[in-house]
Amino acid sequence: MITEGRVFSMPQWPATRWLADAGKDVPHEIRVALIAGLFGTLPIFFGGVVNSIMVALVIALRRPEPLFQLWLGLEIAICLGRLLVLAAARRNARHGGRTHTDLYLLLAVMWAASVGYGGFISIISGDWVIATLSCLSAAAMVGGICFRNFGAPRMTAVMITLTLGPCCLAALIADEPVLWLIFIQAPFYLFSMTMASYRLNRMLVTTMRAERENERRALQDSLTGLANRSALLAAIDAAIGEGRAGRAAYAVYYLDLDGFKAVNDTHGHAAGDALLRAVGERLEGLKPHGAMAARIGGDEFVLLVPLAPGFDVTAFGHQVIATVCSPYVLPSAVQARIGTSLGIARIPGHGNDTAAVLHAADRALYAAKTAGGSRCAQAA
Structure with missing residues (x-):
């Protein structure tokens, strides 16, 4: 106990x-x-x-x-x-x-x-x-x-x-x-x-x-079973504390699905929900040991990943994109294909609080979308 x-x-x-x-x-x-x-x-x-x-x-x-x-x-x-x-x-x-x-x-x-x-x-x-x-x-x-x-x-x-x-x-x-x-x-x-x-x-x-x-x-997204916004914010708070003390470093991957609205509008909300669950399953299976996968609303997801020695932040970002962008077969044999844009921020390095870190990752995500989507960008 x-x-x-x-x-x-x-x-x-x-x-x-x-x-x-x-x-x-x-x-x-x-x-x-x-x-x-x-x-x-x-x-x-x-x-x-x-x-x-x-x-x-x-x-x-x-x-x-x-x-x-x-x-x-x-x-x-x-x-x-x-x-x-x-x-x-x-x-x-x-x-x-x-x-x-x-x-x-x-x-x-x-x-x-x-x-x-x-x-x-x-x-x-x-x-x-x-x-x-x-x-x-x-x-x-x-x-x-x-x-x-x-x-x-x-x-x-x-x-x-x-x-x-x-x-x-x-x-x-x-x-x-x-x-x-x-x-x-x-x-x-x-x-x-x-x-x-x-x-x-x-x-x-x-x-x-x-x-x-x-x-x-209270800490789980009801649709995908991933961590929700509250759980993610608490985890990032803890990661910032570890980073400030020099005990660990993390990468925050902020994902937004490209083309999700078209799937939702064409095939209905049930298909859209099934797609979000499938994305959550892929992220859960992809995350490294000690990482957290979260859905923070709509078609936005975040991965909080501890940086082990030799971990390639950018290479993992491309792996996430490739995994999420693979075709999906949804209920009723509906086939769907989406893209994803991804912004990356680091802990420590991109802010002294949770809001600043997420804002940095969001800016990087916007840069990836502006550059054409289905790619990743790191915060400046």
């Missing part, structure tokens, strides 16, 4: 991959975002850590026996380990490093088992003060487990089971029949909280799908 500018790595161990699985047909980018959510909600995390250690400490002071001292030691060791791994993961995530996700998930499950162990030994001790305290603590932890980890509902179910399951077993074997009520009630609580986690997970995934679809539509 991505959160606050951090990218957290996906789990790799078979067991942790199973635990963190978000369900069927969930896109990878959403799975990554859900993993990031497991590293978030810090107030709930620290609240659970402090509470479980304090409860174990109080009970160990009341009952200074090996079983309770072992519990306190486990709580301190596991919680300290979780804190160290969490700190390292959040630090490494900023720099694209490994975030130890497998270890983090394993420690979370171990912590839930430790809480369950504490509840078990407290109930079978016959000391109803510490039994009440440990059971209340375990029940309180379940809420935090559910709302912190519902991005991974399987892990939530396992953690809740490890937290409350031992309490149910202890209530069954304790020498106090009234505690059998815990054995009867706790499974219903476990089931309801687990189902709540799965429902929250489905709601979150649905919301994230909708958000990403809205983002895609």
